Each structure stands twice: as structure tokens, then as C-alpha cells.
Amino acid sequence: MTAPFPHNLEAKRAAQLGLVVLQSDETIEMDFRALLPPEVELFVSRVPSSPQVTSETLAAMEGHLGQAASLFPQAAKLEAVGYGCTSGSAQIGPARVADLIKGATQTKAVTNPLSALVAACRHLGVTRLGMLSPYIAQVSQRLQEALADEGIDTPVFGSFDVAEEARVVRIDTQSIITAAEALAQTGGIDALFLSCTNLRTLAAIAPLEAQLGLPVLSSNQVLAWHMLRKTGQSAALSAPGQLFKTP
Numbered sequence: 088m089t090a091p092f093p094h095n096l097e098a099k100r101a102a103q104l105g106l107v108v109l110q111s112d113e114t115i116e117m118d119f120r121a122l123l124p125p126e127v128e129l130f131v132s133r134v135p136s137s138p139q140v141t142s143e144t145l146a147a148m149e150g151h152l153g154q155a156a157s158l159f160p161q162a163a164k165l166e167a168v169g170y171g172c173t174s175g176s177a178q179i180g181p182a183r184v185a186d187l188i189k190g191a192t193q194t195k196a197v198t199n200p201l202s203a204l205v206a207a208c209r210h211l212g213v214t215r216l217g218m219l220s221p222y223i224a225q226v227s228q229r230l231q232e233a234l235a236d237e238g239i240d241t242p243v244f245g246s247f248d249v250a251e252e253a254r255v256v257r258i259d260t261q262s263i264i265t266a267a268e269a270l271a272q273t274g275g276i277d278a279l280f281l282s283c284t285n286l287r288t289l290a291a292i293a294p295l296e297a298q299l300g301l302p303v304l305s306s307n308q309v310l311a312w313h314m315l316r317k318t319g320q321s322a323a324l325s326a327p328g329q330l331f332k333t334p
Contacts, residue, residue, distance in 0.1 A: 101126040102318045105159045105168035105194060107152065108284075109136040111252040115171045115284040115307050122289075122311035122326045127318075130165070132158045136172075138252050142225050145178040152184065156191035165194040166318040169203075171284045173306045174226045176201035177233040196317040200284060200306040201230070203313035205237045207330055208278070211302050217243035217276040219267050221255045221283050224248075230282065241280075243273045256285050263291045264298075271299045278302040284310070292327040302329040 104123070108115055110133050119129055134155035137144035152170065159165060170176060170184050176199035185197040198206075208216065216234065218241045220227040231241045245266055249255050263281060271279055278301050281288040288305040295303045305328075312330055315322055322331045 102166045102320050103128045103163050104314055105130050105165045107155050108133050108171045111136045111138050112285045113256045114287050118289050118307040122322055124323050130159050139250050140222055145175045148175050149179045153187040153191040156188040159192050167196040167314045168194045169310050169314050170199040173200035173282050174230055177230040198313045200310045203309040206313050207304055207309045208239050213277040215240050215276045217270050217279040219245050219281050221247045221249045221286050223250050243270050243276050245270045252285055260290045267295050281305040
């Protein structure tokens with residue numbers, strides 16, 4: 088038997104982040120790869136989720152969230168962990184989400200799209216938010232109520248009224264842009280929010296901001312922004328939206 092080869096260890100990278108993704112989500116990982124700078128390491132775990140989105144199926148994720156968070160590499164030094172579900176965060180509650188994740192993995196910070204959206208609105212001075220959702224009324228209503236509890240009105244609202252995640256992820260960019268433009272024409276809002284981590288909104292942000300003259304926010308965009316802020320990191324240079332350009 089030969090002697091073991093000598094070896095060196097790499098220095099720790101800029102930051103390590105964790106992301107709990109819904110089993111049914113086909114979008115958020117790709118968006119995060121585009122939003123995070125290359126020096127940041129992203130670890131992903133998945134939580135069981137129903138292909139149908141209702142208040143009941145969203146609430147059911149509470150029972151699996153801790154286990155999903157426990158599957159991150161134990162040697163990783165996670166600066167922040169995000170739970171990638173906007174409506175699930177509203178249904179379960181951000182405080183409960185944080186408790187479950189912190190009880191299962193070591194991390195300095197926990198966030199979710201709802202908490203990230205509230206932080207982004209405060210950062211931009213937004214109190215009246217137009218919202219486009221893919222989901223059915225009972226799911227969207229809970230999110231609107233959670234925002235209202237934080238002092239953010241959603242006087243302009245529209246939905247694709249879809250309950251199946253497999254359809255949500257196939258809604259094309261032009262449909263999102265057309266619906267968002269129609270909502271914004273109502274007026275009386277400070278910004279527009281494209282809700283849902285599985286809706287492919289990233290490519291719609293820049294053209295909508297150019298057309299509307301308003302900040303356009305999306306679930307994955309605000310979640311990545313919030314996680315980066317919590318770790319003192321900057322976004323990828325190509326990250327879209329006024330949110331990343333507002334100091």
C-alpha cells in the first residue's frame with residue numbers, strides 16, 4: 088500500500104446558500120443560477136408538494152419542510168436558506184417556516200418570497216402593489232391578506248386561474264407580459280408583482296419595466312435579492328429589475 092498523496096484544501100468561497108424547492112417547481116433553480124453571481128455556491132433540497140395548488144396542499148408542506156432542510160450537506164456553512172414558495176409562505180407563515188428550517192439545519196438567516204417581497208417593497212417605498220398570480224382565488228387571497236398585514240395594499244389584481252403546476256410552468260412570457268400590461272393600465276400602483284416561483288417571469292421583468300415605467304418584482308427575483316442582501320453579496324450583473332439597481 089502506497090503512502091497517501093499530499094493535498095491542499097481550497098479556501099471557502101464567497102457564500103454558500105441553501106434553497107428548499109418544491110418538488111413540482113421547474114423554474115426557480117434556473118432563475119437562481121441566473122441571478123446569483125458565479126462565486127456564490129447554491130445547494131438545493133426539495134420538499135414534497137402536490138401537483139395541484141390549493142390552500143390544503145400548501146399547508147401540507149409544513150409537515151415535510153424540516154426534513155427537506157435537514158438534507159443540505161452537513162459540512163456546508165449556509166449563510167442563508169430560502170424556502171421557494173410564495174403562496175406556501177403565506178399559508179404556513181414566515182415565522183413557522185423559519186422555525187422549521189432553523190430547527191433542521193445550521194444557517195444564519197431564513198427567508199421566503201413573502202418576506203422578501205415585503206422587504207423589497209419597503210426598500211423601494213412601495214405601498215400599493217399590482218399583483219399577477221397564476222393561481223385560483225383561495226390561494227391568491229391568502230397572499231393578499233398576508234401582504235395587507237404588512238401594510239401593503241394590492242388594489243390591482245389579476246390571475247390566470249390555474250391550479251395545476253404543470254400548466255403554470257408552461258405559461259409563456261408573452262402571456263405574462265400581456266396580462267401584466269393590462270393590470271398596470273388600471274393605475275394607482277407603485278410597482279407590479281409577478282407571483283409564483285414556478286411561473287417563468289424573469290424574461291418579462293426588463294421589457295415590462297421599460298414599457299410601464301414601474302418597478303417589476305417577481306417571486307424568484309425578490310427571494311434571490313433578499314438572500315444576497317442578508318449575506319452581503321451582489322447579484323449577477325445580468326440580474327434584471329430596478330430592485331437590483333436601487334442602493
